[in-house]
Amino acid sequence: xxxxxxxxxxLLSLALLLNLALPPxxxxxxxxxxxxxxxxxxxxxxxxxxxLHGAGLALLFCLLLPLAAGYWALAVLAPWPSLLEPxxxxxxxxxxxxxxxxxxxxxxxxxxxxxxxxxLAPLCLRRTDPLSPLGLHKAVAEVxxxxxxxxxxxxxxxxxxxxxxxxLFALLxxxxxxWPVKLTSWRAFGxxxxxxxxxxxxxxxxxxxxxxxxxxxxxxxxxxxxQGRLWPWPAAGRLLAVAAAGVDATLxxxxxxxxxxxxxxxxxSKQYLxxxxxxxxxxxxxIALLFWLSLAWAWLLVPLYHG
Numbered sequence: 001x002x003x004x005x006x007x008x009x010x011l012l013s014l015a016l017l018l019n020l021a022l023p024p025x026x027x028x029x030x031x032x033x034x035x036x037x038x039x040x041x042x043x044x045x046x047x048x049x050x051x052l053h054g055a056g057l058a059l060l061f062c063l064l065l066p067l068a069a070g071y072w073a074l075a076v077l078a079p080w081p082s083l084l085e086p087x088x089x090x091x092x093x094x095x096x097x098x099x100x101x102x103x104x105x106x107x108x109x110x111x112x113x114x115x116x117x118x119x120l121a122p123l124c125l126r127r128t129d130p131l132s133p134l135g136l137h138k139a140v141a142e143v144x145x146x147x148x149x150x151x152x153x154x155x156x157x158x159x160x161x162x163x164x165x166x167x168l169f170a171l172l173x174x175x176x177x178x179w180p181v182k183l184t185s186w187r188a189f190g191x192x193x194x195x196x197x198x199x200x201x202x203x204x205x206x207x208x209x210x211x212x213x214x215x216x217x218x219x220x221x222x223x224x225x226x227q228g229r230l231w232p233w234p235a236a237g238r239l240l241a242v243a244a245a246g247v248d249a250t251l252x253x254x255x256x257x258x259x260x261x262x263x264x265x266x267x268x269s270k271q272y273l274x275x276x277x278x279x280x281x282x283x284x285x286x287i288a289l290l291f292w293l294s295l296a297w298a299w300l301l302v303p304l305y306h307g
Contacts, residue, residue: 008162009300010193013083013293015089023096028174029122031091035063041220043179043189052188054140056179064171068164084162092154092170094147096270102140102282109136126255138251139271141281145243146236148285152292153204154228166270172197174255182257198228198233205235209242211288220245230265232238237267244268246284247277 005011043053055095071168076080097273101119108116115135118126124143131139149175160165176197179190213221224245231237231252245268252267 004020005082007300008085008159009296011085012089012158013297014096015086015093016263016293018086018090019093019096020099021096022090023100024091024093025097025122027091028094028097031174032178035174039175039179039189043186049188049279053192056175056189057192058195061173063175064168065237067167067171071163071167085158087273088163088167088170089154089158092166092173093151094224095151098144098147102144103176105136105140106278109133109275113155125226126180126257130256131306133164134153134272137275137278138253139255140253141243141273141278142240144285145239147288148202149205149208149236149239152289153201156204156207157200169200171196172200173226180257182262184258198235202235205239208288209235209239211291212239212284213241215246217246217248220248224268227265231267232264237265241287243281248272249273249277249281 039056039059042059045054047055073085075084078084090146098219101109101123105116105119108119109304110133111138112157113133117131120131120139120143121128122137122280126139128136128139141205152167154173158170172193177195179186179193181187181190181194209225213225215221221242223237224241227237227241228234240251249271250266250268250273252264254261254263
């Protein structure tokens with residue numbers, strides 16, 4: 001029987017443990033900041049939309065090809081090439097950062113609200129200064145759902161397509177964070193990477209949303225499924241709607257990415273989101289991810305056990 005270390009699932013599990021033990025927060029912020037500065041050299045209000053669409057796509061390919069070639073060269077020259085894959089996944093996962101920052105933010109909401117806003121600010125695009133306790137609870141829940149769903153999609157692509165598929169998805173994810181289409185100044189430049197990211201993340205987001213319908217409150221969650229069409233990205237909207245309805249609460253609503261307030265649809269039920277419901281939602285999300293990881297391990301180990 002081949003050593004377990006030769007299996008992608010083992011390397012994926014090592015990356016998860018490493019990410020939880022040593023969250024790569026500074027590495028991710030440096031990568032996103034570097035991509036934003038690089039994109040800023042090509043992005044400008046005086047350019048037309050067609051040029052900006054092409055420039056965003058061209059820069060994406062100019063980044064992807066050297067990264068893929070560099071990774072291939074390292075894999076050929078490194079004495080332990082299989083260890084490069086967990087390191088790549090480690091620096092692209094948000095799980096470790098969220099596992100430390102979000103519980104701390106929830107503890108700070110009541111007594112140290114300014115600190116809660118500062119804790120949340122690096123994890124979301126919206127402005128956290130004007131957020132009320134309800135707004136902070138919503139932001140924590142939405143950040144957890146969307147970022148951990150992104151982690152889930154990254155790991156799915158790694159298992160389905162190998163390290164180069166994961167590299168492509170990770171690069172798209174970083175580009176989406178660095179060139180956010182929610183901001184007017186980046187809307188045209190980041191449009192193509194955003195569409196590519198959404199296409200690759202569509203199926204994993206649907207699978208995670210379906211998993212969240214298995215908890216208590218499943219009838220509410222199933223009834224909320226069509227609400228996802230109201231969100232700018234329906235796959236993310238379904239995930240938010242199902243998760244919110246499952247704990248009988250509301251997500252979405254107005255938020256500020258710039259000076260202007262933007263009005264997003266409200267998803268889920270009509271009840272306000274409380275801290276207890278946020279914690280319940282985070283617990284459900286963690287168990288859902290563990291469910292898929294356990295299912296993957298069972299898929300691997302049962303055939304090995306039976307020879």
